[in-house]
Amino acid sequence: GAVVSQHPSRVICKSGTSVKIECRSLDFQATTMFWYRQFPKQSLMLMATSNEGSKATYEQGVEKDKFLINHASLTLSTLTVTSAHPEDSSFYICSASKQVTTDTQYFGPGTRLTVL
Amino acid sequence: RKEVEQDPGPFNVPEGATVAFNCTYSNSASQSFFWYRQDCRKEPKLLMSVYSSGNEDGRFTAQLNRASQYISLLIRDSKLSDSATYLCVVENRDDKIIFGKGTRLHILP
Numbered sequence: 001g002a003v004v005s006q007h008p009s010r011v012i013c014k015s016g017t018s019v020k021i022e023c024r025s026l027d028f029q030a031t032t033m034f035w036y037r038q039f040p041k042q043s044l045m046l047m048a049t050s051n052e053g054s055k056a057t058y059e060q061g062v063e064k065d066k067f068l069i070n071h072a073s074l075t076l077s078t079l080t081v082t083s084a085h086p087e088d089s090s091f092y093i094c095s096a097s098k099q100v101t102t103d104t105q106y107f108g109p110g111t112r113l114t115v116l
Numbered sequence: 117r118k119e120v121e122q123d124p125g126p127f128n129v130p131e132g133a134t135v136a137f138n139c140t141y142s143n144s145a146s147q148s149f150f151w152y153r154q155d156c157r158k159e160p161k162l163l164m165s166v167y168s169s170g171n172e173d174g175r176f177t178a179q180l181n182r183a184s185q186y187i188s189l190l191i192r193d194s195k196l197s198d199s200a201t202y203l204c205v206v207e208n209r210d211d212k213i214i215f216g217k218g219t220r221l222h223i224l225p
Contacts, residue, residue, distance in 0.1 A: 002217065009212065036159065038213070043152070046159040091213065104201070105154070107215035 006108035021079045021111045023094030029074035030096035038091040084115040122216040136190040139204030148207035199223045
């Protein structure tokens with residue numbers, strides 16, 4: 001149980017376009033979802049935390065207008081990278097928690113974004 | 117078989133004891149392996165990479181067994197501050213990164 005999926009797994013886009021990444025909890029309701037970014041050989045960097053039905057909380061240094069997060073239902077959160085640039089190329093990973101108070105996060109398989 | 121499997125625990129271990137946990141992976145072509153540590157409601161932090169020859173960092177030793185497709189993490193002389201969730205992470209040749217569900221460790225005073 002506690003499966004999290006991401007779509008797409010890999011995307012290549014042109015500079016200036018927007019890309020939407022979906023994160024779904026397949027067999028549980030996710031009150032909270034997290035979006036991370038990972039640079040090669042480095043730890044995950046938390047970008048934002050989203051609770052269903054409310055605005056996402058962004059970490060310092062993460063542009064909310066650049067990385068739009070929507071958590072419209074208990075099983076789906078989306079991250080939209082707007083006007084993507086080559087420096088946005090990275091590995092984006094989401095995770096989901098069943099309850100607000102729990103610290104157990106279930107990770108998705110990640111999305112590799114390459115901006116040309 | 118799940119791609120990456122870990123015993124969720126919790127492991128309740130007295131301070132000063134040695135604790136070890138394993139993580140199995142299903143893809144024999146996996147190429148990179150890591151242990152992450154995640155504290156309560158914090159982002160996971162890279163603890164150590166796992167090499168074929170094994171590696172040691174202070175009280176922490178990580179080993180890789182490719183034949184049996186598992187990695188292990190050994191913590192010696194455990195401290196209260198070691199209490200956390202330890203995530204096993206496997207990277208495949210297609211750059212796909214797979215996180216285990218984590219093993220919860222509680223060090224008891």
